[in-house]
Amino acid sequence: MSLTAFLHSRHGRGFASRARIEAHHAAAFRRFRAQVMPRSPFYRGMADLPLEALPRMDKARLMAHFSAINTCGIDRDRAMQIAIRAEASRDFRPLIGDVSVGLSTGTSGQRGLFLATPRERRLWAAIMLGRYWPELWRRQRVAFFMRADNALYRSLSNALVRFAFFDLLSPFEAHLPRLAELNPSVLIAPARILALLAERQAAGGLALAPRRVISVAETLSPEDAALIERAFGIRVDQVYQATEGVLAMTCRLGHLHLNERWLRIDRDVIDRATGAFCPIVHDFTRESLPILNYRLDDVLIPDPEPCPCGCASQRIARIEGREDDMLWWTSATGPRLVTSEAIRTAIACLPQALRDYRVIQRGAVLHLWLDGAAWGTEAALRTGLAAMARRLGCTLPELAFHHGLPPETGAKRRRIRVEPETPVSR
Template identity: 70%
Template sequence: MSLSAFLSARYGRGFRDRAQIEAHHARAFALFRQRVMPRSPFYRDLAQVPLAALPRMSKARLMENFSAINTCGIRYDQALDVALRAEESRDFSPMIGKVAVGLSTGTSGQRGLFLSTPRERALWAAIMLGRFWPSLARRQRVAFFMRADNALYRRLSNPLVRFQFFDMLTPWQDHLSRLEALDPTVVIAPARILGQLALAGPRIAPQRLISVAETLLPEDRAAITAAFGVPVDEVYQATEGVLAMTCRAGSLHLNEGWLRVERDVIDPATGAFCPIIHDFTRESLPILNYRLDDVLVPDPAPCPCGCASLRIARIEGREDDMLWWPGRAGLRLVPADAIRTMIACLPLRLRDWRAIQRGNVLEIWLDGAEGDAERPLRDALADLGRRLDCTPPELRLHAGLPPEPDAKRRRVRVLPA
């Protein structure tokens, strides 16, 4: 299966149309109901229940029922103990038998565990290598930046791939000499780290740059591409699995070869939705009828690559961080992209920025602003309100950057008043 997954990811053209996707899902879930669900004490008696009628899952509910849902007979406290010891020691090699355990804090601060079996790790590596391996004719060197290592990621290492993990909790300067010594052909890192590398200017010339774990904003993509001279690919992966990847044409597509995604639409005007995931490749910890609080904006236009899997125009962020401003027709969703565009169009230079809404107050932090920022920012905010037919909140302007509440950078956030 790993070889066929590798070949499909590298040379396949994806699904031709929606009917082919539906047929693929029907076959995959029929097998999943037969082979996997009976092995889960939680799902054993639900194997014939329609997907939408299965218990609705969130990260909290998944963790509450972890011991019963997983098919490996692993208790929650047992898995958490392994994960926490790995986090403390920074030694991520211990497993429970052949099952790897990972810990995710998530942007919401809700702690989550994930599992991966040898089969799942092999499938993941086959897809990643098939899609992003620069050249089969040459040995590759992969630099992987992440908060925590895992056997899942180390599965990328093989005789033709030299894999090195760069711990994001290590001081930044300690990475640069190691990175230059490795001279990676592939760099996999959160968008923030890729941006730091672009600014630091290490003497490396990667052939592939892959952004993971954070939303890749257009301005960051442009800066990183300009610094390294290669486009930035994107993998939208969460604790719940690989949800989307960029295609050869540069579009972000839902990974409908692995999972089925229903849409819980929160803004009919844009089609913005929270995904409800049914994964038919996750056997160790089944992910079924699982609602994420990420907000995705679809792109209905056909992709030049020819794949019919749904295109994602952008990932707005978390549902809790959506800005809703009052308008004549009720509350109006203000896309994070509108705030980014407003900041980008200000007639002044910036190093960075943040926008935080607390009740009816919008705090905007401008780092390194040159010149008077308050008047053009107030004018831009009023213009945005007119264009969206809504009333902006009160503006408070700050210099510098606020403290980050978690490890993942979020330029637009909503906090309690």
């Protein structure tokens, strides 16, 4: 299985048609209902149900039924204790038997557990190494920046791969000497960390020469992608991975595709004009903790154009963000989705470039935080946003401008978000 996964990721061109994808999913679900669902106390009585008739899952429901859903006989409270102890001690080595346990908070702040058996860890490593290993004949040095380590990630290590974990809870500056000594051939980090490293590289404070740069865990904005690519001289790849699985990866041409070889992803469309949807995930590789009919609150924008790489798996134009962070403005026909791309375009047209920004909607007021030399361009931004609202046929909310950046509210950076109404200092 792992060798097949490696070869598919390395040399496969993907499915040639939608019909082949659907046939592959049907066969995968037949195997899953016969071999995996009977081992789950929660699902064993549902193995004859159609996929869409299974209970709709989200993080809260998965955690509420965790002990019955998983096939390893692992108690949720015990797993949570081990995961919290690892988070507190920053020692992520303890396992339950041979099963690794991880804790995810996500952008919503809600805690979720995930499991990975040795087989699942090998499969994940085979997919990642097959797709992103620069040269098979050279030993690779992988720098991995993440909030928490896990045996799943350390499964990348082998005789040809030196894997180094960089803890995001440690001070950024403390990582730089070790990173320079490692001089990674593969650099994996959230977009904001890659942007910080790119700024340091451009200023001459680093001299890294990675062969692969991979953005994970956060939405990669066009401005961050451009900064990173200029600094390191190579394209940025993306891996869209959640607790629920690896949902999408960039192809050999750099376009993001849903990971339909290993998952079936249905759509809960929230905006017909753009096709924006929340993914409903069915993962046929996750046997320890079955993920079936699981709705994520991420919003994806599909790309209707076929990819020149030849793979028929759905292309994704961009990961828009959390459903709760979507901007809905009033229009004559009802609420209208205002995409992050529309906001970024208005900001990109300013006469002075923004170093960074935040757009936060609180009630009927849109707060704009401007960092760097662009302070003083409020009138131009107001004009640009008003023109954008007219094109979309909606009403521009009241605008409030602020200097600098607001405090971050979570572990992941969200440049555009929605928050409850609270007083804001000017």
